[in-house]
Amino acid sequence: MGWLEGDVALISGAGSGLGLALVDRFVAEGARVLALDRDADRVRSVEASYPGKVAGIAGDVTVPTDNEKAVALALSVFGRLDTFVGNAGLFDYGARLVDTPMEALSRGFDELFAVNVKGYLLGVKAAVDALIESGGSVVLTASVASRNAGVGGAVYTASKHAVVGLVEQLAFELAPNVRVNGVAPGFMRTDIRGPRALGLADRTLGSMPDLDELARALLPMQFLPDPSDYTGHFVQLASRANAAATTGVVVECDGGFSVRGMGPPPGQ
Numbered sequence: 001m002g003w004l005e006g007d008v009a010l011i012s013g014a015g016s017g018l019g020l021a022l023v024d025r026f027v028a029e030g031a032r033v034l035a036l037d038r039d040a041d042r043v044r045s046v047e048a049s050y051p052g053k054v055a056g057i058a059g060d061v062t063v064p065t066d067n068e069k070a071v072a073l074a075l076s077v078f079g080r081l082d083t084f085v086g087n088a089g090l091f092d093y094g095a096r097l098v099d100t101p102m103e104a105l106s107r108g109f110d111e112l113f114a115v116n117v118k119g120y121l122l123g124v125k126a127a128v129d130a131l132i133e134s135g136g137s138v139v140l141t142a143s144v145a146s147r148n149a150g151v152g153g154a155v156y157t158a159s160k161h162a163v164v165g166l167v168e169q170l171a172f173e174l175a176p177n178v179r180v181n182g183v184a185p186g187f188m189r190t191d192i193r194g195p196r197a198l199g200l201a202d203r204t205l206g207s208m209p210d211l212d213e214l215a216r217a218l219l220p221m222q223f224l225p226d227p228s229d230y231t232g233h234f235v236q237l238a239s240r241a242n243a244a245a246t247t248g249v250v251v252e253c254d255g256g257f258s259v260r261g262m263g264p265p266p267g268q
Ligand SMILES: NC(=O)c1ccc[n+]([C@@H]2O[C@H](COP(=O)([O-])OP(=O)(O)OC[C@H]3O[C@@H](n4cnc5c(N)ncnc54)[C@H](O)[C@@H]3O)[C@@H](O)[C@H]2O)c1
Pocket: 012, 013, 014, 015, 016, 017, 018, 019, 036, 037, 038, 039, 042, 059, 060, 061, 062, 087, 088, 089, 090, 091, 115, 119, 141, 142, 143, 144, 184, 185, 186, 187, 188, 189, 190, 191, 192, 193, 205
């Protein structure tokens, strides 16, 4: 028996990377999933992979009504909602303040924060009544950049620090009905895009050939995790039986980046 047997989860950014791995894992743990992504082809593909277990909706997490439609669909198809996983995100590829023109910085900030921060807030707002009803939970995808400088640029780093703020404030506000936690993964090879205003709409981490080498050199754990390596933390936090007293927590799973100290990792 899985850890999420009978549960229903809404996962944003479910069409690729970590979100897609979360769909696979949540289904394997017995959940049914409402997959929300702005890419309609990806939504169709993930829905087709799990007939009867995954329903999909194409929508933009920055648009209030798209979040509301996703929750309404979860309730009409599956009859309940136990977990909202806010996960859709953009990266700024380390864009440096001094190198970024003022206008691009301003528009890039609005574009990235709209997805990484507002998208999570609107998702929780849309889901909150259903989550109170079910005594459910929220799990937000944070990042190694939620606690560390120098992974992203100022815009991404600030957005992921803001996710910690959302977790803590919403955990306080929604207790005792709804638990709110986060998971802060480190590097993984995905299709993550950046803001169009920063010229990063077509850039992907997946195309960086040296990512494995970088992870080996930088991380004490000395490997580049696969998105699936992070999904267990989401499952545990979503599970009533395994995290009943856990709220306001952000689990760091960054390959040891936060404790890497000076010099090369041990053994190198
Ligand atoms: N890739 C990494 O190394 C890494 C590291 C730490 C944290 N993260 C976080 O993991 C999360 C998932 O990113 P990923 O790396 O799997 O990227 P990804 O691009 O592979 O997947 C993100 C999905 O979100 C969708 N999306 C983007 N904007 C959207 C919007 N406005 N509305 C609806 N859907 C939208 C995309 O279409 C895509 O399918 C993000 O929050 C990211 O910040 C990624």
